[in-house]
Amino acid sequence: MASSLQPRRIGAADSKTRARLVDAAEQLLLEEGYAAVTSRRVGARAELKPQLVHYYFRTMDDLFTEVFRRRAEENLARFQRAMAADPSLRTLWRLNADPRGSAFSIEFVALANHRKTIRAEIARYAERFRAAQLQALTAALAADGITPDQLPPIVGLLLMTGLSQVLALEDALGVTAGHAAAVEFVRDVIDRLEPRTSNLGAGVSDRGCTDVCGPDARVTLPV
Amino acid sequence: MASSLQPRRIGAADSKTRARLVDAAEQLLLEEGYAAVTSRRVGARAELKPQLVHYYFRTMDDLFTEVFRRRAEENLARFQRAMAADPSLRTLWRLNADPRGSAFSIEFVALANHRKTIRAEIARYAERFRAAQLQALTAALAADGITPDQLPPIVGLLLMTGLSQVLALEDALGVTAGHAAAVEFVRDVIDRLEPRTSNLGAGVSDRGCTDVCGPDARVTLPV
DNA sequence: GTCTATACTTCGATAGAC
DNA sequence: GTCTATCGAAGTATAGAC
Numbered sequence: 001m002a003s004s005l006q007p008r009r010i011g012a013a014d015s016k017t018r019a020r021l022v023d024a025a026e027q028l029l030l031e032e033g034y035a036a037v038t039s040r041r042v043g044a045r046a047e048l049k050p051q052l053v054h055y056y057f058r059t060m061d062d063l064f065t066e067v068f069r070r071r072a073e074e075n076l077a078r079f080q081r082a083m084a085a086d087p088s089l090r091t092l093w094r095l096n097a098d099p100r101g102s103a104f105s106i107e108f109v110a111l112a113n114h115r116k117t118i119r120a121e122i123a124r125y126a127e128r129f130r131a132a133q134l135q136a137l138t139a140a141l142a143a144d145g146i147t148p149d150q151l152p153p154i155v156g157l158l159l160m161t162g163l164s165q166v167l168a169l170e171d172a173l174g175v176t177a178g179h180a181a182a183v184e185f186v187r188d189v190i191d192r193l194e195p196r197t198s199n200l201g202a203g204v205s206d207r208g209c210t211d212v213c214g215p216d217a218r219v220t221l222p223v
Numbered sequence: 224m225a226s227s228l229q230p231r232r233i234g235a236a237d238s239k240t241r242a243r244l245v246d247a248a249e250q251l252l253l254e255e256g257y258a259a260v261t262s263r264r265v266g267a268r269a270e271l272k273p274q275l276v277h278y279y280f281r282t283m284d285d286l287f288t289e290v291f292r293r294r295a296e297e298n299l300a301r302f303q304r305a306m307a308a309d310p311s312l313r314t315l316w317r318l319n320a321d322p323r324g325s326a327f328s329i330e331f332v333a334l335a336n337h338r339k340t341i342r343a344e345i346a347r348y349a350e351r352f353r354a355a356q357l358q359a360l361t362a363a364l365a366a367d368g369i370t371p372d373q374l375p376p377i378v379g380l381l382l383m384t385g386l387s388q389v390l391a392l393e394d395a396l397g398v399t400a401g402h403a404a405a406v407e408f409v410r411d412v413i414d415r416l417e418p419r420t421s422n423l424g425a426g427v428s429d430r431g432c433t434d435v436c437g438p439d440a441r442v443t444l445p446v
Numbered sequence: 447g448t449c450t451a452t453a454c455t456t457c458g459a460t461a462g463a464c
Numbered sequence: 465g466t467c468t469a470t471c472g473a474a475g476t477a478t479a480g481a482c
Binding site: 031032033034035036103106107109110111112113114119122123126127130134152154155157158159161162163164165166167169170172173174175177178179181182185 | 254255256257258259326329330332333334335336337342345346349350353357375377378380381382384385386387388389390392393395396397398400401402404405408
């Protein structure tokens with residue numbers, strides 16, 4: 001609304017207090033949903049005065065945007081690191097199938113449904129992430145002898161993304177029927193394409209997801 | 224909280240006023256997200272006093288539950304009707320790929336993330352819908368000569384559900400890269416399994432999605 | 447950079463008259 | 465079944481002192 005001339009002071013972007021507020025907002029978002037991210041509650045969670053939220057962020061949307069951006073950049077960097085270390089289909093699937101962060105994504109997509117600032121931010125990131133994934137999958141499929149004729153990489157990517165999203169979301173609801181079968185199915189396909197023994201990155205790709213993905217929650221947008 | 228003894232009067236379930244309130248709540252949910260569904264705004268949208276919300280619904284969660292339940296039952300009934308009329312893979316895909324109602328689903332899944340009453344309601348419905356879909360897909364795949372050995376029906380269902388969800392969600396974000404290719408890919412697969420000319424329900428299955436699915440928004444849970 | 451103080455709005459929910 | 469009246473809590477945001 002009042003975005004034309006900025007009459008109010010705004011705190012420095014590298015402030016430690018600011019980072020604490022973003023941390024608190026993220027926690028609240030994950031634990032109780034976006035409706036729980038209010039200036040008062042964020043302040044309380046960070047053990048700071050709620051007015052500081054307005055000192056560092058002009059509006060609550062600015063805070064939401066910052067929360068999203070921080071996780072998104074981190075997630076993209078982690079993706080690049082993991083794929084550089086072992087550019088295999090197996091690693092790609094493991095990164096994608098990691099259910100952490102799906103709650104995060106859901107909240108932001110719900111927010112995006114009716115706040116255009118957030119939507120633009122998410123869309124921008126989704127496209128970057130999608131491009132990175134597509135490049136990785138295209139290379140991995142080619143290495144495994146799958147031609148675009150058999151399976152266009154973009155289709156495989158949408159299938160893979162969709163499957164992992166559904167698994168994560170249903171899991172959050174407590175509905176898990178058929179999940180094991182689906183995971184097994186994918187693993188069989190990958191095992192056939194990339195036998196574990198002859199894989200040059202065997203030592204790497206046999207590691208569990210926590211090792212591959214890192215300790216933090218992921219952003220698995222879009223969804 | 225105060226659910227032990229009910230000291231307050233609650234209006235009849237078949238009241239016309241009550242239905243208007245549910246309508247208003249659903250509109251607000253779709254247009255502005257669950258955070259916009261407040262007793263005051265629902266009342267205003269329905270052109271009724273906000274206190275009537277509390278007369279017909281003990282809590283706001285009760286209202287949310289009613290909004291969800293109504294759409295869910297309607298959606299399940301529509302699914303059963305469509306599959307009874309033409310139990311083909313094509314109809315199943317068309318029903319699943321209909322993007323209407325994905326905003327609805329997103330809001331409720333976000334709500335479910337932190338309100339256990341809502342989560343239980345959604346989970347119950349998701350399982351019913353999943354079972355109905357699985358039965359239909361199992362029959363359709365068998366009719367098309369696909370054995371569970373080649374593709375377990377539950378895996379196919381999760382893949383199909385996931386793909387259509389991703390398409391719908393990305394669409395809402397304005398990210399549509401590769402969508403056409405994915406849709407074409409699925410159509411090719413279905414065309415190969417169910418040639419349009421020899422299909423006994425050809426007249427039916429050639430209709431557009433609006434005809435098959437009905438005019439209203441769908442619930443495409445889970446997601 | 448952080449504080450106190452505060453303006454103003456909206457929220458869920460209830461009591462009790464009609 | 466619907467109304468008026470109202471409670472207490474919580475929301476965003478700003479001004480200005482320190």
